[in-house]
Amino acid sequence: MQANYPLVSIVIPMLNEISAIERCIRSIEEQDYPQDRIEILVVDGLSTDGSRERVLEMAKTAGNLRLLDNPAKRTPTSLNLGAKSSRGDVVIILGAHTRIKSDFVRLNIHYLQTLKVPCVGGTQINTGDTFMQTAIGCAMGSRFGIPSAPYRFDKKARFVDTVVYAAYKKELFEQVGYFDEELHIAEDAEFNWRIRQAGHKIYFTPDIVSYYYPRKNLVQLAKQFFNYGILRVNVVKKHGNAVKLLHIIPPLFLLSSLLLAGWGLSQPAAWRMLAGLWLVYALYIAAASFITACQSRTMAMILVLPLVFMVMQISWAAGFLVGIVKTQRSPVAPCI
Numbered sequence: 206m207q208a209n210y211p212l213v214s215i216v217i218p219m220l221n222e223i224s225a226i227e228r229c230i231r232s233i234e235e236q237d238y239p240q241d242r243i244e245i246l247v248v249d250g251l252s253t254d255g256s257r258e259r260v261l262e263m264a265k266t267a268g269n270l271r272l273l274d275n276p277a278k279r280t281p282t283s284l285n286l287g288a289k290s291s292r293g294d295v296v297i298i299l300g301a302h303t304r305i306k307s308d309f310v311r312l313n314i315h316y317l318q319t320l321k322v323p324c325v326g327g328t329q330i331n332t333g334d335t336f337m338q339t340a341i342g343c344a345m346g347s348r349f350g351i352p353s354a355p356y357r358f359d360k361k362a363r364f365v366d367t368v369v370y371a372a373y374k375k376e377l378f379e380q381v382g383y384f385d386e387e388l389h390i391a392e393d394a395e396f397n398w399r400i401r402q403a404g405h406k407i408y409f410t411p412d413i414v415s416y417y418y419p420r421k422n423l424v425q426l427a428k429q430f431f432n433y434g435i436l437r438v439n440v441v442k443k444h445g446n447a448v449k450l451l452h453i454i455p456p457l458f459l460l461s462s463l464l465l466a467g468w469g470l471s472q473p474a475a476w477r478m479l480a481g482l483w484l485v486y487a488l489y490i491a492a493a494s495f496i497t498a499c500q501s502r503t504m505a506m507i508l509v510l511p512l513v514f515m516v517m518q519i520s521w522a523a524g525f526l527v528g529i530v531k532t533q534r535s536p537v538a539p540c541i
Contacts, residue, residue: 210239212243213297213310214291216298218248222256222301223256226260227259229299230245232306233299244270244271246271246290260272273286280384284298284383295375316413320408323374324374325372327369327370331345331418341423343501343506345417359411361411362410363409366397369393371407391437430516431521434526435525435531455518465478
């Protein structure tokens, strides 16, 4: 019977997540997969907000929960500490800002076993506790927000380049190595790139569901996406063939805007070109906001979605341009 239920190690990087970590762990405890076949490894960047104490308190009644320390306070280090300390045949990566559907672990194991692939993952559904957080989640889950991350909105099961909160067969780490700790990149995307380069396939299915609680305001969102942009360009620096057209469009738009604005200081015609460029972008944002609001069935969101989309895209583009000349350390919170 246990052959059908391999031991699963769930690794969760954490830094000051007092408002989220218990919700994440509770969702693991509510899985329809045998709890004695799950171990939970919370890798903490020496939190100071009481979250590590909360995990230690929960561990008193949950024999499968362990807390590990990560003084480096960086995501890839946390992931590697967790993977190397894990006892499972399968390693699943989660974020402290998430909770998972009750069949999440079981379905990951089902697809790993039936498809005989070393990596599977599912869809990420954004949710929120406030109107703004919900609106940010809707924008992040829209194909207009992050079109290069289809796991946020795709409804078709298929083989893909990368997945969110993936389940990996433990043997993969021996074959392709661990998460890159040196180049300060989007560690999950780069690791999945190496998996594909090794000749393996990555399977995505919307049947596997996780719920993500995004940033609560636009300032936090801007910082998050600026960092995303830097980390993405660092993947491209390491693996030139990892770049896609969808990665290039936002920074080209922002760079063109800046160049036209500078040119406009001496050539007034440039201002007309800049106005035309932003008119096209405004129409795109308006259409994206209307469609996303309709899909969310909350038309009131159309009041804030244009600003949310702009913050996401312009911040990401700025980070990408900065990342061309500057590297950035991965924060302890997973950049997914």
